Amino acid sequence: MNEDEFWKLRKQLDQKYAQDVESLERLWTSLNPGKEVPGKTPDPDRFSMKVAKVITNLGKKEFTLPDVSEQIESTSEWKANRSTVWKSLKKLEDAGLIELTSKGKGRRPSIYSLVFEPEELVTRLEKLASSEERVLFEFIQNRVREPRKTDSGGGNKSPKERKDDK
Numbered sequence: 001m002n003e004d005e006f007w008k009l010r011k012q013l014d015q016k017y018a019q020d021v022e023s024l025e026r027l028w029t030s031l032n033p034g035k036e037v038p039g040k041t042p043d044p045d046r047f048s049m050k051v052a053k054v055i056t057n058l059g060k061k062e063f064t065l066p067d068v069s070e071q072i073e074s075t076s077e078w079k080a081n082r083s084t085v086w087k088s089l090k091k092l093e094d095a096g097l098i099e100l101t102s103k104g105k106g107r108r109p110s111i112y113s114l115v116f117e118p119e120e121l122v123t124r125l126e127k128l129a130s131s132e133e134r135v136l137f138e139f140i141q142n143r144v145r146e147p148r149k150t151d152s153g154g155g156n157k158s159p160k161e162r163k164d165d166k
Contacts, residue, residue, distance in 0.1 A: 051088040052097060052125050056118040062101060063107040065089060097121060 001009075025037045054071050055063060065086055072080040089112060092098045097115060104110035114121060 008121060047084065048091045052092055052121065055092075055098065055114070057122050059118075062111050062113045064111055066109055068139040097124060129152075137156055 028035075028037050051068060051072070054068055054075070057075070058067060058071055060067070067084060068079040068089070069082060069085050072085070089098065093100055093112070098112045098116055100110060101113045102111040116124065
């Protein structure tokens with residue numbers, strides 16, 4: 001099996017899976033009128049998805065937050081809040097769709113780059129809207145960071161708990 005055959009088969013399986021899920025949801029709806037389909041949730045972060053689509057429209061492999069903000073403002077009616085755009089870029093980075101190429105400092109902005117070609121990014125964004133990958137995307141966005149274990153013998157205890165132990 002070569003890479004082209006792999007991706008062709010993967011696409012066929014993804015389409016079959018989507019059809020099976022749709023069939024199951026139709027069955028649920030017909031047997032349980034008026035009830036929501038279990039596990040059906042709205043898109044995890046629509047703004048981040050919009051930002052990702054704006055990035056694909058930039059036509060550049062590398063971009064900065066000001067590039068994205070300017071593109072948003074020039075192509076839509078709403079003003080791009082820089083902190084909101086930054087949070088979305090961070091979420092997309094955590095999801096593995098973009099990467100931080102160069103961390104900014106002072107007046108020099110951070111430079112981000114696409115991990116995939118724009119067409120592939122669009123495909124992956126569409127998959128994120130599917131239930132299976134949406135769960136992964138939500139996990140990445142909302143992941144709980146484990147407290148760091150320290151070598152000070154306190155483990156995961158807070159400074160107050162360590163003081164109480166003495």
